[in-house]
Amino acid sequence: MLVSVVALDPVLEAGIRSTLSACPEIALTTAAGEPRVVVMTVDQVSPSELDALRSVREAPSQPEVVLVASRLAPGDALHALAAGARGLLRRCEADAARLTRAALAAARGDCTLPPDLLDRLLRHAEAGGAGADGASPAWAGASLDDRERSVLRMVADGHETNEIARRLCYSPRTVTAVVHDITRRFRLRNRAHAVAYALRTGLL
Structure with missing residues (x-):
């Protein structure tokens, strides 16, 4: 499954890519490679981040989006889901297992949230x-x-x-x-x- 990573901070992007590269079911690509899932990493869920999420969803390949955020309040989660996110993770919890599970679930059209947030x-x-x-x-x-x-x-x-x-x-x-x-x-x-x-x- 093709997955791309989007982040404003290149260090964060490299970290997420490194984490996902350990999963044999995932092949990393760029956004131009028509990924099935895009993992977006942001600091906060503000209108500009939501606009970026919608833009990713509107790409020709219409990839699913897993949003990884530093801060994720219940209101943020609702706005992100309404904008088209299929998975939500806090950055501090985005280890290899959780990232992989969220990406694979998103590819199936399923939605994942941190249990306490749900x-x-x-x-x-x-x-x-x-x-x-x-x-x-x-x-x-x-x-x-x-x-x-x-x-x-x-x-x-x-x-x-x-x-x-x-x-x-x-x-x-x-x-x-x-x-x-x-x-x-x-x-x-x-x-x-x-x-x-x-x-x-x-x-x-």
Whole structure:
């Protein structure tokens, strides 16, 4: 799988490239090489970084993006997911295993977040928090049942269908059907979009 690394700081870029080079499933390339995944490293998630993320997503090859940030607050995570990020990592936690897992998950269209950050987002949503733009959740009458919520939480943590099925004691077909029902009901594009939408609107 082709992966490129983007960072304003060449030292950080070299560090991330070195970390990813140890994974035999990943072949590093430049952005011009039409990568499947782009790993972006930033200090903070500000409007300029979000614009850069959107620009990467709009490239002809439409690569998925894993965003590695020095600071990553819940609001930052929601904005990054809404802008198209498929994986979020704090720089201090971006070791070889986590980077590789996030990149491979992004290539599958899955979404990964640090577990503690996901928990904070879920607590905020369960407390009735508003979306990332301060608005009330869309489709106010919509909700997820316990099974849908459990599956979507594990999708958000980057688990594959078979692993979700094993942990929740469902069949892989049931897990696939649950995700399909969520995306169809809310007119979402894929699993990652479902996670971003659910977190942003307070459904999770």
